[in-house]
Amino acid sequence: MHGSIFSDIFVKLGILILARHPAGHFEQVGEAPAWAKQRLACIRNRFPRILAADISSFLEDFMVEAQEIWDAARPEILRSGLWSEMAEDGSAPLHLEAWVCNVAEVPLLLILDAEVGYQEKADWLQTARQERLEQLDERKVVAERMTSASFYDGLTGLPNQALLMVKLSQWIENLHQHPTQTFLFLIVNLHRFQTINDRFGRDWGDQCLIQVGLRLKSVFRRLHVVARLGGDEFALLVQRPPPADIHLLLQSIQAVFQLPYQLGAESVRLSACIGVVVVDNPQGSPQVLLRNASIAMGQAKRLGAGEWVLFNEGMEQEVVSWLNWESRLQQAIVNQTLDLVFEPIVALATQKQAGLAVQLHRQSFPALSNPAFSNPAFSNTDVETLLRQANLIQALDRSILKQTEPLRDAAPAAMESHLILLPFHLASLTAASLRDQLTRWVAVAKGLSIQLVLIFDADPRAMPAMDLRPILEDLHRQGVGLALRDSGLSLATVTQVEGLPFEFLVVESSSLRLETEPALSLGQQFVQALHRQQVKLIVENVVAPTQVASLQALGVDYVKGPGVGQPLSLSQAQATRQQSGLLTQS
Known part of the structure; x- marks a missing residue:
């Protein structure tokens, strides 16, 4: 009765509200009131093309702010006479306009209804507004949480x-x-x-x-x-x-x-x-x-x-030195030109050279004011933190393993068993490609009477937590020797390596105090406990030949360091491998 233009406006308004705020809207403000359900049915009956309409196409044409829609519809509504039908007390126009203008603030399923009293709609609107305020409060809390997350550490609550x-x-x-x-x-x-x-x-x-x-x-x-x-x-x-x-x-x-x-x-x-x-x-x-x-x-x-x-201020230059070193190390890893040295290992039981320990030469590192750099050869673990930060650990281990292949291949087939000790990192064992490289390396070494021994700097109690036991056991079955460098656990180390496939323990000579009788007795207990676990002891950084006799009396299995033999270059180490393997202690 209101004409086609007015009907089109109703359709547009209804579709817009339904499309923007589908039935899911009532999940926020509770079950749809009865009058809303009735009005929805009324609109669908009166304007059946709503059911056939493509909502998305209407959205493209009519997705505008509710206030703009009301401004466009108001003249037609005034001319239609429906204005008075919406009121019960003659004052509805103001309420109606205020109600429709609130569409932008509180989503409404329906904006016009001539059959339902204003008070019922007003009650529902009040509830919807309250829900809206609660939503705003929740958003405020979320905003505060986001601010907190921006400036405070989520774990400790301290400023970040x-x-x-x-x-x-x-x-x-x-x-x-x-x-x-x-x-x-x-x-x-x-x-x-x-x-x-x-x-x-x-x-x-x-x-x-x-x-x-x-x-x-x-x-x-x-x-x-x-x-x-x-x-x-x-x-x-x-x-x-x-x-x-x-x-x-x-x-x-x-x-x-x-x-x-x-x-x-x-x-x-x-x-x-x-x-x-x-x-x-x-x-x-x-x-x-x-x-x-x-x-x-x-x-x-x-x-x-x-x-x-x-x-x-002088420290800045040292940082530049470290950065330059990192760049050189990356290039050496890629080109497989790491500056390696090879320390002789002597078996005290036979007084013969039993193998070689691979290390990075100190010239590979910047000359910082650090006592550790006075040692002519030391493990790459001295700079493990830097390697970890530069994400170079696995690449370094891979390159060192590759560069030791010529040393492995230099031995005559008839030579007696020989050890090659290699510093390695637990993190490298998680890389399947590196484990495959180890398997290939060991397969060749077996035919040359060589045992590869990997030295790890780690707390043995960390092994189960890192879930590396299966990998370690598999390497052990392949014939890879596993060594643990003592991390300061002393006698407790003996208990901790129990049940793990370690064959060797590596300790600093300075950690074995042999000056007094009680210290000597404690050292003997330590070595005996290791031997009961079938773990052999390697003492490194032996600086004086006079230490060797004391270590031999203690029951130490192997020694290495300046007091035993000077570090060798690759060519010198290859020549040593090709000889008889005997080493006369100087």
Whole structure:
């Protein structure tokens, strides 16, 4: 009765609302009221082409804001006379207009109804508005959570790096205004924290990080800032104490880690390496300070557990040296031109050379002020952290294995059994291609009376957690010798290697104190316990020939180091392999 134009407007309005806010809308505001269901049926009966309409095509034509639709429809509605039909008390026009204009705020299934009282629609509208407000509150909570996630660490609740940079900027700005209020910026790295994850699993590792955060926060309250940079690194902003008290401050940080951390039924002790920057110049940027603290922390890590280093400008050149070294190492890995040296291994029972240990030569590394670099040959694990950061570990192991093939192939078939010791990383065992390379290497070595021995730097308790036992056992069945470098577990190592397929244990000569009778007795117990487990002991870095006799009396199986024989080049090592294999101890 209202004419085709008016009917078209109804159709457009109805389809738009239905398309934009389908029946699923009522899942947000409750079951659709009876009047809405009635009106929906009415519209479908009155305008059957709604059922045949392609909703998506209507959406393309009529998806506009509800206010714009109402503005277009209002003149036709006024002329139609339906305006008065919608009212019960003659004041409906204002209510109707307000109601329709609210379509943009609260989705409505229907905007016009001549058969249902206004109050019922108003009640439902109020409910819908309340639901809308609750939705807005939820969005506010979500927004707050997003803000929290942007500036706070999700695990520890401490400020994250983004908020730390903001705080650092504020402290620098404060230094502009108050030049005497200098401060310290510190980065704290947990030493060898990966062993915690490997041994106990990441869930317990996360619990340990939470405990570390709580302890640091309890020590540095109020005016200081404690943040987590990520992983096993934390940062501190601390008001600068007098120079004489900086050492005490660092001791208080180390004390956080000296007390045991309870992880399930076991307790562990941690240590930290700390990089320190004294900020007394407001010209520095947060990014530069972060870089400088990271440089100092890296130096501390190279010095060892529990060390701290104060940043100075000369360290930047050392970082450049490390970066240049990394570039050279990557190129050497690709070209298979690593600078390797080969240390003779002597079997003390026969006083003969029993094999060679493959190592990276110290010239492969930058000459940093680190006591470790005074050793003419040392394991690539001295820079394992850098290798891990550069994602070079597997590539390095692959290249070293490939470069030892000429040494393997240099032996005459009639030569007696010979060991080739190779530093290796547990992470490399997870690569199937590397395991295949090991299998091929060993298959050739068997015909040449050679046993490949892989030396791992790892806590043996981490093996089950890393699920490497099946891989280790498979390598053992293939004839690969497995060696574990002692990580400071001392006699406890004997118990931990039990049940794992390790044939060798490698220890530093300095760890065997033989000066006193009690120390000698303890050393003998240690060796005997290993032998009961059918584990042979290799002592490395034997610096003086006089040590050899004492180690032999102790029952040590093999020794290597400057006191036994100097490192050889590849050509020298090949010549040694082609000879009788005897080595007269000098």
